Amino acid sequence: MKEPIVKCEHLNKHFGKKQILKDVSFNMYPGDILGFIGPNGAGKTTTIKLILGLQSIDSGHVSINGYDIKKDFEKAISQVGAIVESPDLYMNLTGYQNLKLIANYYHDVTDENLMKIVKVVGLEKRINDKVSKYSLGMRQRLGIAQALINSPSVLILDEPTNGLDPEGIKELRTLLVQLAHEYQMAIFISSHNLSELESFCTKVVIIRSGSIIETTDIKSLKQKHELPTYELELSTKRGLEDILVSYDYEVKEGNIIQLDATKNDIKNIIRMLVEGGIDIYYCKQVEMSLEEAFLKKTGGNVIE
Amino acid sequence: MSLNRLIHNELYKLFHRKSFLITMIIMLGLVILINYISSMSSKISYDNYMYSDQNIEYLNSEIKSLDSTKASDVERYVELQSSLDTINLVKKYPDGAWQRYIILVQGNILYQAYNTAKYVLKDDAVIASTKKKLDDFVATLDANDWKVFANQEKAGYEKTITETEAAIKATDDKSKLIDLNQTLATTKINLEVINMRLDKNIPYGNSYLNTALSSYTSGKTQLLSYDMNNLSEEQKQSIKEANRTIAEAKFELDNNIDINDTQTANMKLKSVATTFLYLYVIIGIMVASSMVSEEFNKGTIKQLLIRPFTRGKILFAKYFTCLVGLLFGILCVIACQYVMGGILYGFGTYGQPVVLYNYETSTLIQMSVLKYIGITFLGALPEILLLMTLSFSISTVMASTPSAVVIPILTLLFSAIINSLTIMYQLEYMKFFPTMCWDLNQFFFGNETSYKYDSLNLSIIMSSIYFIGMLIIDFIYFKKKDIKNI
Secondary structure, eight states, rough: OOOEEEEEEEEEEEEEEEEEEEEEEEOTTTEEEEEEEOOOSSSSSHHHHHHSSSSSSEEEEETHHHHHHHHHHHHHTTTEEEEEEOOOOOOOOHHHHHHHHHHHHHHHHHHHHHHHHHTTTTTTTTTTGGGGOOHHHHHHHHHHHHHHHHHOOOEESTTTTTTTTTTHHHHHHHHHHHHHHHHHEEEEEEEEEEHTTTTTOEEEEEEEEEEEEEEEEHHHEEEEEEEOEEEEEHHHHHHHHHHHHTSSSEEEETTTTEEEHHHHHHHHHHHHHHTTTTOOEEEEEOOHHHHHHHHHHHEEESSO | HHHHHHHHHHHHHHTOOOHHHHHHHHHHHHHHHHHHHHHHHOOOOOOOOOHHHHHHHHHHHHHHHHHSSSSHHHHHHHHHHHHHHHHHHHHOOOOOOOOHHHHIIIHHHHHHHIIIIIIIIHEEEEEHHHHHHHHHHHHHHTTTTTHHHHHHHHHHHHHHHHHHHHHHHHHHOOHHHHHHHHHHHHHHHHHHHHHHHTTOOOOOOSSHHHHHHHHHHHHHHHHHHHHHOOOHHHHHHHHHHHHHHHHHHHHHHTTOOOOOSSSSSHHHTHHHHHHTHHHHHHHHHHHHHHHTTHHHSSHHHHHHHTTHHHHHHHHHHHHHHHHHHHHHHHHHHHHHHHHHHHHHHGGGTTTOOOOOOOOTEEEEEEEOOHHHHHHHHHHHHHHHHHHHHHHHHHHEEEOOOHHHHHHHHHHHHHHHHHHHHHHHOOOOOOOOSSHHHHGGGGGGGGGOOOOOOOOOHHHHHHHHHHHHHHHHHHHHHHHHHHOOOO
8 A cells, every 4th residue: 555645644724713624634645636526605715725735723633644744844845736616826927927927946857848838837928917917717727727827746636617608618627637647646636516527536535514525436426326326207296105114215396206226126117107007107217417416415505 | 935936926926916016006196296395385485575576566666656855754764765775786686696695794884884975975075985885895795706805704703702802801890801701702703603614615695504504603602691500401402403503514614515404316215215214114014014914804714725735834925925025015115216316306315414413412413314214213113013914913813905095094193192291291101001112213323202201122022022922823823724615
């Protein structure tokens, strides 16, 4: 087993009397793309700030590359690139000047490297424009470029898909997968939107009200939902309970129900319903996304 | 060095800040304007009313209304006619000619005598003799040798001295003796001065050397009038001032340098530290107030704090940048003053030394302008630095640019009131108050301060304590600060 590159152990954080994080622990390994999922206000950004040393840790430890963020801040942070909340840019400077400023903090970033990164995020045509003229999506790209400047081994992105169009999101996914594969970068992405991440994340951590409620890799997660889900619209629900006595089903709205079943089962169910005097308008297999699966787990978008 | 990179970036950001560049341009515009206005107001010449056409017209009309043959009018007639004659004679010579000053002293008397003879006495012999004197006078003037008059003056003083000395020997009357001794001393001073005039070849006129001669005379004469064994506080002060006048006049005469002319490029440059003190404070506040708070407001602080530098280093780089920004501002103002002064008053006076009178040692100090500017800046430094650091601290702790601008400026405004109240009531405990400590210039060059509890050492110590205290609080706070959502 490889050593984890990011280790969060039992993180706790209070603001006043309010406990924001409760015993948050997880690990990241090189090449991981970790989706950090939770509704608004769950403590995603706070966790990121704790990892980056932007906020003090009440109790617990964060280590990056084996260096403690509190004690060895400079060494720990030197391998990290991040966007926190939103890209933080100097609006009065050009995109290139913004990147150059960041590059100046490291002694080994050449102008060539810089231009390579600009190409990677697809800003080469507008890089000499002032950031104030950029669209939100372009700022997001520039923010990612900023995070990549020091060729980090850990990349932390807070809601990076904000403001990106579908094309941009697709490009970002491709880029992140490439970074994780080619450079063995560990990538941490927070989002309230699991559907954006499920296609390329290797790991998922779910946080709710400051506590981690699920840490798993994506494969095992998907296995839990092996059974396909079917949706049926019926002419009536009368007598339904008696007919489907041995199946779990869920009433969506009106006369529409959903249930998880094998192909064989659904064949039997349809027959039983028809024989029981309930007509069926349609029956279709629905793709149950991870997001929907997790909404049950996270209890929806409840902000506490 | 990693700090180099931080400082480099901070400077880059500062010099790309529009507000900084705009403020600098406004400041320099202000310097140019102040210089221009002050040079304009000094160029307004005050035409002597005596020589004006209005006065001549008035005299003419007055004379016309009088009848010289009437006994009641004749005295006034003679007086006005003599004035008119004197003025006409004066106007024969160009502006600033030495003759004018001689005429004003001697010409009027000669015309009075002549006109009296002509209109009152009506005695041909007297008329002829006064006319002769007058013609001789004019002829001497036309010969254009002022030394003739100076030598006349000198001979007059020498004569008075001989006579007075003789009188002193002859008399026993104590009160008379005092008077005679007084006359003797005064005349000796006059003799010394006229000898100086001849030695140094100073024609009569209104040049600064003439002013120096008269200052020297009045200073010396003033000293004679005090009883040195029994002096009141006020008299002691007057004596100090008189000594200063004498020393300065002597210096001007010895070195041919006008040290009291404020309308020169050099003199304007000399006082650059005090004249534009508020500008430096504003530049300092301008640079410091947004140094940290703007990074917080725009969120860019996060990108800065996740770079491999401790927060201490980051804040140090920021403070250092403030100092560089301030220095840049000060140098710009000095350079601007140098150029403007040169353009308005001519570059010729640059390089002349600065001359100061030290009341403590009763001596004149001479130093180069550069050194003087350096020392006065050092004296003003606590005020500029304390206000800038206050602004920087507020910017860091409160993350609010408006507060970081307004609070230091209010402090500056209130300091004037607080200080004047403290001095008025001579409040001792206020000697520890920052606004009482931050001006070191009041202690330099033997100046006497109006507040009896302060001293240079105390001021330096207290200013340092406030300065270091603010920075310590600032650094501790910044190190521990949680970066909240922005």
